Amino acid sequence: MFMFIKEYLLDTNIVINIWNKYPKLFDSMESAKEIDFKISQDISIELSKKEFAKHNGIPVLTDKFLKLLNHIIDNEESEFENCKFNYPIKHNINKSIYYIDENKLSRTDFNLLCICKSHENYILVTEDKKILSSAKIILPPSKTLNFNEFIQDLENLHIL
Secondary structure, rough: OOOOOOEEEEEEHHHHHHHHHOHHHHHHHHOOOHHHHHEEEHHHHHHHHEEEEOOOOOOOOOHHHHHOOHHEEOOOOHHHHHHOOOOEEEEEEEEEEEEEEOOOEHHHHHHHHHHHOOOOOEEEEOOOOHHHHHHHHEEEEEEEHHHHHHHHHHHHOOOO
16 A cells, blocks of 8 residues: 655645645645645535535535545544543533643644544644644644645645
């Protein structure tokens, strides 16, 4: 079985940045053999709400969203429920809010960290300062990138 050199887990803000700044990048990434990208089911739901267009009066998903479908990964509840870090994390059950130090994270944001923890090969890419700050506390440094670092990584791999 072929192993990718890099597998990126993309946050909503990264997908939108790619669409806005590098409209052909998903096509380039799709054709690259050495990398892959993933989008969690939660993130795909966030994106789909923004990506409806009217066609003959009927709401349909845009082509750019449809190109992501093969990269959406299921939210694994058992993975989320068993997600443990070697760091104290506060959880407000009533509001589904997580606190890592002073960083307030939604369930969706916290789930991205859990996915990265359970899949050693995934690298989380986000511009969310609270997610990045939390990731620096609970994940190894090689597991997170911001948008500019991600673009640099793709340039180094000759994908961009």
